[in-house]
Amino acid sequence: MILHNPVSRLLGKNISVGQLAGYSIANFVGLAILLTALQFYRDTTAADNAADDSFVSADYMILSKHVSDLNTFQGKSSGFSDGDIAELRAKPWVEDLGVFTPSRFHVNGAVDFGGRGMSTHLFFESIPDEFFDVKPEGWGYNPSDSTAVVPIVISRDYLALYNFGFAASRGLPQLSEQIVGSVPLRLSLSGNGKRVVRTGKIVGFSSRLNTIAVPETFMNWANAEFGDSTEAAEVSRLIIRTDDPGNPEIARYFDENGIEVSGEKLNQGRAAYFLSIVSAVVIAIGLVICALAFFILMLSISLLLQKNKDKIHDLLMLGYTPRQVAGYYYRLVAVLNGALLVLALVVFVVASHLWKGLFGSLGLSTTGCGVTMLAGFGLMALVTAVNMMAIRRNVKRNFYK
Amino acid sequence: MIEKITINNLLPEVFGDERDTECIRRSDVWLRHLSFEKPLSYMVFAESGTGKSSLCAFLYGSRRDYEGTILFDGNDVRGYNAEKWSQLRRAALAYLPQQLSLFPELTAIDNVLLKNRLTDYYSEADIRRMFEQLSVDHRADTVAGRLSIGQQQRVAIVRALAQPFDFLLLDEPVSHLDARNNDIVAQMITSHAESRHASVIATSVGNHLSIDSNKILRL
Numbered sequence: 001m002i003l004h005n006p007v008s009r010l011l012g013k014n015i016s017v018g019q020l021a022g023y024s025i026a027n028f029v030g031l032a033i034l035l036t037a038l039q040f041y042r043d044t045t046a047a048d049n050a051a052d053d054s055f056v057s058a059d060y061m062i063l064s065k066h067v068s069d070l071n072t073f074q075g076k077s078s079g080f081s082d083g084d085i086a087e088l089r090a091k092p093w094v095e096d097l098g099v100f101t102p103s104r105f106h107v108n109g110a111v112d113f114g115g116r117g118m119s120t121h122l123f124f125e126s127i128p129d130e131f132f133d134v135k136p137e138g139w140g141y142n143p144s145d146s147t148a149v150v151p152i153v154i155s156r157d158y159l160a161l162y163n164f165g166f167a168a169s170r171g172l173p174q175l176s177e178q179i180v181g182s183v184p185l186r187l188s189l190s191g192n193g194k195r196v197v198r199t200g201k202i203v204g205f206s207s208r209l210n211t212i213a214v215p216e217t218f219m220n221w222a223n224a225e226f227g228d229s230t231e232a233a234e235v236s237r238l239i240i241r242t243d244d245p246g247n248p249e250i251a252r253y254f255d256e257n258g259i260e261v262s263g264e265k266l267n268q269g270r271a272a273y274f275l276s277i278v279s280a281v282v283i284a285i286g287l288v289i290c291a292l293a294f295f296i297l298m299l300s301i302s303l304l305l306q307k308n309k310d311k312i313h314d315l316l317m318l319g320y321t322p323r324q325v326a327g328y329y330y331r332l333v334a335v336l337n338g339a340l341l342v343l344a345l346v347v348f349v350v351a352s353h354l355w356k357g358l359f360g361s362l363g364l365s366t367t368g369c370g371v372t373m374l375a376g377f378g379l380m381a382l383v384t385a386v387n388m389m390a391i392r393r394n395v396k397r398n399f400y401k
Numbered sequence: 402m403i404e405k406i407t408i409n410n411l412l413p414e415v416f417g418d419e420r421d422t423e424c425i426r427r428s429d430v431w432l433r434h435l436s437f438e439k440p441l442s443y444m445v446f447a448e449s450g451t452g453k454s455s456l457c458a459f460l461y462g463s464r465r466d467y468e469g470t471i472l473f474d475g476n477d478v479r480g481y482n483a484e485k486w487s488q489l490r491r492a493a494l495a496y497l498p499q500q501l502s503l504f505p506e507l508t509a510i511d512n513v514l515l516k517n518r519l520t521d522y523y524s525e526a527d528i529r530r531m532f533e534q535l536s537v538d539h540r541a542d543t544v545a546g547r548l549s550i551g552q553q554q555r556v557a558i559v560r561a562l563a564q565p566f567d568f569l570l571l572d573e574p575v576s577h578l579d580a581r582n583n584d585i586v587a588q589m590i591t592s593h594a595e596s597r598h599a600s601v602i603a604t605s606v607g608n609h610l611s612i613d614s615n616k617i618l619r620l
Contacts, residue, residue, distance in 0.1 A: 006507055006515050013506070314502045317463055318516050319490035319564070322483050399483045401463055 007315065011328045014307040019300035024340060027293035031344035034286025035376045039352045041279035043359065043366040059245060060131065060208050062100075063088075063238045066258040079234040084257075093242045093250055098131045100211070100237035101219050105191035105226030109200065111183055122187075124152075125211045126219035131239045136204035141218035149201050150187060153213040156205040177205055191226030209239075210262055246273030294383055298390055301329065305394045312398045326388075326395045333387045341380040345373060402493035403473045403567045406437040406460065410469035413455045417468070424451065429618040432469070439567055440594070442601040442612060447620035453604040454499050456620065457572045460602070461496045462486040491519050495566035499573045501557040505546030509537065509556045512545050513563055520564040531559045534589060535582070551577040558586055562593050569594055571603040575610050587611040 065078035110119035185200035458464040
């Protein structure tokens with residue numbers, strides 16, 4: 001059709017293959033960088049699991065007071081007063097704050113490993129459910145049901161500590177999360193002159209909470225039942241959610257008030273901040289390349305239309321409408337940009353699959369490619385639309401001599 | 402689609418300073434009230450540089466650098482957009498420009514087909530027959546750039562006729578033709594105009610198209 005249509009033959013004259021190739025390469029590179037960086041940014045900040053497990057979503061921090069020698073010798077505990085908590089809550093970077101409730105009773109946990117029993121003293125803590133990064137099935141507890149299983153979430157670090165530290169050095173088998181989860185724990189709870197036995201089960205592993213966590217309902221019941229009511233309920237650990245973990249103001253405040261952040265979350269926050277800046281810089285570079293490529297195309301097209309000015313004018317003189325004439329160039333730009341978009345999409349999808357495997361082996365989840373594809377599509381649609389507008393204006397200018 | 406073209410106080414902008422000169426005062430067209438009506442034929446005589454090509458371009462909508470008004474059936478054409486002009490150029494206004502404006506890289510027949518595919522007015526066979534009448538049929542498949550200027554003029558005339566029209570604007574249609582071809586062209590134009598009940602407006606500086614014109618104007 002292109003060859004047989006004399007209009008295409010006329011308007012296709014003077015097309016500079018070199019210029020279009022230059023544009024294609026530049027825009028392809030820019031767009032591929034842009035989309036890949038965008039997908040990387042989205043994967044590292046993992047929008048749909050930022051609420052739970054992403055390693056850079058240090059939006060949660062666990063705080064405790066610095067334990068000094070003085071605390072140890074005077075037997076004075078280092079807790080947060082109500083005033084401390086109120087002050088923290090009022091900080092602009094604190095979005096939400098939860099209090100760790102420690103167990104005030106004795107817990108003894110026992111495991112039966114094929115006849116070989118092991119038992120140890122344990123402690124529990126609980127926090128409001130919204131601060132959990134994992135939401136295991138069966139989370140919750142009904143105190144009136146004495147056969148109910150007590151669900152437990154432990155820090156993933158504990159398992160790692162056992163697997164890579166203890167088991168490796170002692171020649172013990174390494175345990176997977178599934179195996180640990182399938183072993184029932186015999187919990188004997190005592191205090192206040194009472195004692196009961198309950199079955200516990202590890203139902204999840206948390207990357208956020210460095211503790212042994214149980215549901216608040218269980219904790220409230222057990223503390224009331226076995227806890228020492230004369231002992232003042234003291235808050236020794238807090239968890240906060242922040243929208244700005246890289247904020248230097250946070251570090252300063254903690255320093256001044258002797259607050260410690262567990263698990264280097266602050267550094268992780270900085271890492272997250274740094275990573276997002278790096279991604280943003282790469283995205284910006286991609287955008288700049290795309291913008292430059294866009295100008296190459298605009299220049300190339302206006303040069304082409306300038307060279308074909310007389311032909312365009314003569315076609316319009318014959319009764320061709322500006323839209324018919326512009327249509328040829330519209331198709332040219334649309335086909336070119338469409339092909340570039342497809343190529344760039346392929347590159348970023350392949351690249352993201354490469355790091356998805358890597359992320360997966362680190363136990364991190366990633367997001368889908370849909371939003372990035374949409375962004376690429378949107379950007380190219382915008383570029384194409386602006387090109388078309390420029391073509392239309394340029395063709396119309398040739399209507400009158 | 403157009404029954405009557407009226408011009409009022411028309412003057413090319415470049416002549417703005419010359420409105421009191423002898424040349425403009427003697428003109429039957431510039432700064433006059435004048436109507437071209439279907440199906441009458443008009444011959445506009447002009448000396449070189451008096452604006453005959455400008456008049457054609459103004460009437461055809463390809464230039465707007467004039468003062469005064471041009472009305473098509475009472476409507477001021479200044480209000481027409483590109484889309485409207487394109488529509489008129491396919492259905493009501495035919496134009497043979499003095500510079501012919503053939504595309505040199507296309508063959509003679511393709512040049513005419515380029516117009517004809519917009520109007521679908523003739524078949525390719527019809528066009529070849531018209532080429533034959535004007536003795537350019539043997540050149541139909543030669544690229545226009547390699548035709549003599551007289552042959553190009555005849556091809557351009559066929560192209561101008563390849564559409565329905567109410568007014569046929571011919572800017573020096575026979576400037577490069579001999580007397581015999583002039584007669585043949587004149588005959589063809591007359592018969593095509595008659596079959597469409599259309600009006601012919603032809604300009605001339607020297608070699609006049611030998612048609613019977615109803616009105617002779619001096620530019």
